[in-house]
Amino acid sequence: MLETSARLLRLLSLLQARPEWTGPELAERMGVTTRTVRRDVDKLRGLDYPVEVDFGPGGGYRLGAGAALPPLLLDDDEAVAVAVTLRTAAGSGVAGTGETALAALVKLERILPARLRHRIAAMPVATVAPRVAPSVDASVLAAVGGACRDRRVLEIDYTARDGTPTRRRIEPIHLVAWGRRWYLVAWDRDREDWRTLRVDRLVPRLAPDGLPTGPRFAPREIPGGDPAAFVADRVADVRPFRCVVRVAAPAPQVRATIWTDQVRVDELGPQECRVSLASDDARSAALILTGLDADFVVESPDALVDELRRVADRYTRAVGRPAQPAQPIVPPTSQPIP
Structure with a gap:
């Protein structure tokens, strides 16, 4: 009886780890016959676990959605990852998850072994509230993530950047959290091209x-193979104002300091780099560049030069005295010794 129970837990863990398994795959992983797999699946279904069976070509077993949430089986690394993720959920940009994440974390930590609680305690996590209100609905994010996982075509209503509503049929491939927004990398079936879609602008038909x-x-x-890099290339130029400056600081230092995701940093030398920045306007760009705490020279455009002069005049007035013109340095003159 103990062996059968342990085998059922192992089967449940495998079904939770992947969207779909064939019978031979499960039999090989569990070290049993396909007949035993079928019997164990029937036992799980008898315990109200929603195990679905697809007997078509390439079909297999998958754990479907039931009326209640079944127990989740996590190994040590998965449990630590879930706990750390819950601790950072307050700053994720997903609406309505803060208190829910905290409640889930309390439940999880209550049953964790001491060795795992020590591992989690050794990973201090601080969260900073986003500068803009969260705008992604958690149920939408979950539905889109499920479609990515199960490889199912998704029909969505999407609002473009200019406010135009569209209906789309897409193949959702990967979700990417970029800056304070969520993006979906998808293949648009109607346009026959790749698209990077803002999740807060789409409504899936479910x-x-x-x-x-x-x-x-x-x-x-995905072109290039890296979803994050693909999104970075697509969203870097969505802001209307663009500028280029040369910064007297190492490129890694600038990348670590600059807080916007609309930027590209190119190394020019050990102590110099070029920053290409996209922002809403010259004022926003000036604010970002001021935070670098490094000398820089504007390469383009002139509008940024004008804005920096305006900011410089304001800072000068803030210290209570007018700007003093730079005095030329006069080299000392030698006098003949009498």
């Missing part, structure tokens, strides 16, 4: 149970 209903698709390879 079944009554909140799950996507589209057909499955074979995942495509």
Whole structure:
């Protein structure tokens, strides 16, 4: 009986780890026959676990959505990762998750072994509230993430940057948190091209149970292979004001200091780099560059030069005295010794 119970827990853990398994794959991982796998699946279903079976070509077993949340089986590393993620959820940019994340963390830490609580305590995490109000609905984020995981076509209503509403059929590939926003990398079936979509601007069309209903698709390879880099390239130029400055500081230092995601830093030398920045206007750019705490020279445009002069005059007035013109340095003159 003990062996059967342990095997059922192992089967449940495998079903939770991947969207779908074939019978031979499960049998190999568990060291049993496919017949035993079928019997164990029937036992899980008898315990009200929603194990779905697809007997079609390439089909297999998958854990579906049920009326209640089944127990989650986590290994040590997964439990630590979940706890740390819950501690940082307050600053994630997802609406309504702060108190819920805290409640879930309390439940998790109550049952964690002491060795795992010590590991989590050794990883101090501080969160800073975002400068803008969270705008991503948690249920939308979960639905889109589920469609990415299950490789299901998603039909969405999307509002473009200019406010134009559109209907789209997409293959959702990967979610990326960039700056204080969430983006979805997807293949647009109607436009036959890759798209980077703001999650706060889309509304997925779902079944009554909140799950996507589209057909499955074979995942495509994201250009370049890196979802984060793909999003970075696509969103770097969405702001209307662009400027370029040369900064007298090492590139790694500037990358660590600058707080906007709309930037590219190119190394020019050990102590110099070029910063290409996109922002809403010259005022925003000046504010960001002032925070670098390093000397820089404006390469373009003139509007940034004018804004920096305006800011310089304001700072000068703030210290209570007019700006003094720079005095030329006169070299000392030698006098003949009498």
